[in-house]
Amino acid sequence: MQYALSIFLSGISLGGQYALIAIGYTLVYGILRLINFAHGDVFMVAGLMMVYLSTALPLWLALPLMLVLTVALGFAIERAAYKPLRSAPRMSVMISAIGVSYLLQNLATYITGGLPKSYPELPFLSDSVVIGGVSTKWVTIVTPFLVIALVFALTQLINHTKVGMAMRAVAKDFETSQLMGIKINSVISMTFVIGSFLAGVGSMLYFSNYPSIVPLSGALPGLRAFVAAVFGGIGSVPGAVVGAFIIGMSESVIKGSPFSIFSDAFTFALLIVILVVKPTGLFGEKVTDKV
Amino acid sequence: MLRIDDLRVNYGGIEAVKGITFEVPEGKIVTLIGANGAGKSTTLRSIAGLVKPASGRIHLQAEDITALAPDRIVSKGITLVPEGRHVFPDLTVVENLKIGAYLRKDDLSHDLEWVYSLFPRLKERSWQAAGTLSGGEQQMLAVGRALMSRPKLMMMDEPSLGLAPLVVKDIFSIIRKINEQGVTILLIEQNANMALHIADLAYVLETGRITIKGTGKELLSNEAVKKAYLG
Numbered sequence A: 001m002q003y004a005l006s007i008f009l010s011g012i013s014l015g016g017q018y019a020l021i022a023i024g025y026t027l028v029y030g031i032l033r034l035i036n037f038a039h040g041d042v043f044m045v046a047g048l049m050m051v052y053l054s055t056a057l058p059l060w061l062a063l064p065l066m067l068v069l070t071v072a073l074g075f076a077i078e079r080a081a082y083k084p085l086r087s088a089p090r091m092s093v094m095i096s097a098i099g100v101s102y103l104l105q106n107l108a109t110y111i112t113g114g115l116p117k118s119y120p121e122l123p124f125l126s127d128s129v130v131i132g133g134v135s136t137k138w139v140t141i142v143t144p145f146l147v148i149a150l151v152f153a154l155t156q157l158i159n160h161t162k163v164g165m166a167m168r169a170v171a172k173d174f175e176t177s178q179l180m181g182i183k184i185n186s187v188i189s190m191t192f193v194i195g196s197f198l199a200g201v202g203s204m205l206y207f208s209n210y211p212s213i214v215p216l217s218g219a220l221p222g223l224r225a226f227v228a229a230v231f232g233g234i235g236s237v238p239g240a241v242v243g244a245f246i247i248g249m250s251e252s253v254i255k256g257s258p259f260s261i262f263s264d265a266f267t268f269a270l271l272i273v274i275l276v277v278k279p280t281g282l283f284g285e286k287v288t289d290k291v
Numbered sequence B: 001m002l003r004i005d006d007l008r009v010n011y012g013g014i015e016a017v018k019g020i021t022f023e024v025p026e027g028k029i030v031t032l033i034g035a036n037g038a039g040k041s042t043t044l045r046s047i048a049g050l051v052k053p054a055s056g057r058i059h060l061q062a063e064d065i066t067a068l069a070p071d072r073i074v075s076k077g078i079t080l081v082p083e084g085r086h087v088f089p090d091l092t093v094v095e096n097l098k099i100g101a102y103l104r105k106d107d108l109s110h111d112l113e114w115v116y117s118l119f120p121r122l123k124e125r126s127w128q129a130a131g132t133l134s135g136g137e138q139q140m141l142a143v144g145r146a147l148m149s150r151p152k153l154m155m156m157d158e159p160s161l162g163l164a165p166l167v168v169k170d171i172f173s174i175i176r177k178i179n180e181q182g183v184t185i186l187l188i189e190q191n192a193n194m195a196l197h198i199a200d201l202a203y204v205l206e207t208g209r210i211t212i213k214g215t216g217k218e219l220l221s222n223e224a225v226k227k228a229y230l231g
């Protein structure tokens, strides 16, 4: 029973952390039809920035500064690497994204010297707690609630504000959106800002659970979050969240079984099954005209 | 009000508009007729800022608006109802109307009432996703959406396309009503007969050039126009 509870707890917290990354993939895909391969690395850089900022600054300052810098990084990547390619074939933009991904990883290796950096202990999040006889960190408990609150805020933004309406319009039709007076570049930047912010929060939660961080630390969580986004139906925010919780939960279950070594293989097998049975994912659009 | 001077537009190597000059006087209904591929849509799209002209100037009153970004053009009071309606299918009818007023910060309730009075059908369906409307209703929505920006000049690209004759009549009488409210109209039509009947001024565009110009009445009785466009 305790065993099941501990699997469940780690599953939902992992799922929540993947969800925060997956939303970044799905928002950007929804609007640009671009798989932003650099997103997992932005998540890693957010973690590293926290490492360095926390050695120089008090945590109450380091944390918001990390979020601001992560947002700035996402914004800058879009402006420098994707915006100039707005009318280029989608393949070019994708290659640019892969380039940015490697650039961030290489920069991280250069700065860290390739050595693992230990993530700062965040008061509260890193403290231990015992519930139902299971000992875990507070971050495990906090994650699902924080994720639900953030996702709620995001859906309110998308469905009930002018900016959100513009985001939905631009996602459907660039040209007609322009005819409405919408600056599509601002709306696109907005999605990168939101995605990077959530990745920043996600990195704080995720790395609080792990002792250290290396330049490749963004790759696997990024990939799993991407799988979650595809699983849920890429382009859909609820889809990404549900997909992430499913992926997180199944990873946790497999990691607790004798087959733990196969957890990533299982994740991808699940993805393949879903794509065969329902190519648009759980919550995917019916018409995938642009794909 | 709007003056186009020697406008040329290329797509890659193709010259779609080959140096056209025309004027849209304030408060009038002006129509541009021509066969498929004559360059009508291209002309409107370059006025709206969606395509950059290769050369030529576009003036709104005294101001040069050539190659301004589309949002700047909208803010100057020019709106385009695009060919094929292009409503936002996932947005509700009322959201589509509100997004038409995207650049406005003032109260929209009067304008919404006005649009609903022109198109009562839209009011009944205001909470429906626009994608579920019929073709005619979508066209009404596209027109209503354009009106929400409070335009001085409304450009319409084939508003009657694919609509039943009765609905076409409705649309044309609405165009008149809108014009009576002081909105200048630049209308593109395949349906030359209807268009010429409501137009104060008309131009015939043939493969990128303006070949005939006159009042709507004049063109209706012009032999060449009769033969080519009035069947």
Ligand SMILES: Nc1ncnc2c1ncn2[C@@H]1O[C@H](COP(=O)(O)OP(=O)(O)OP(=O)(O)O)[C@@H](O)[C@H]1O
Binding pocket: B011, B012, B014, B015, B016, B034, B035, B036, B037, B038, B039, B040, B041, B042, B043, B083, B190
């Ligand atoms: N995006 C584009 N790329 C290349 N060529 C284009 C593009 N858009 C239009 N053209 C070409 O420019 C010419 C004029 O097209 P345009 O759409 O302006 O014609 P039109 O008068 O509106 O025709 P229709 O009555 O069929 O709508 C055509 O020969 C068309 O093939």
Ligand SMILES: [Mg+2]
Binding pocket: B040, B041, B042, B083, B157
């Ligand atoms: Mg056309």
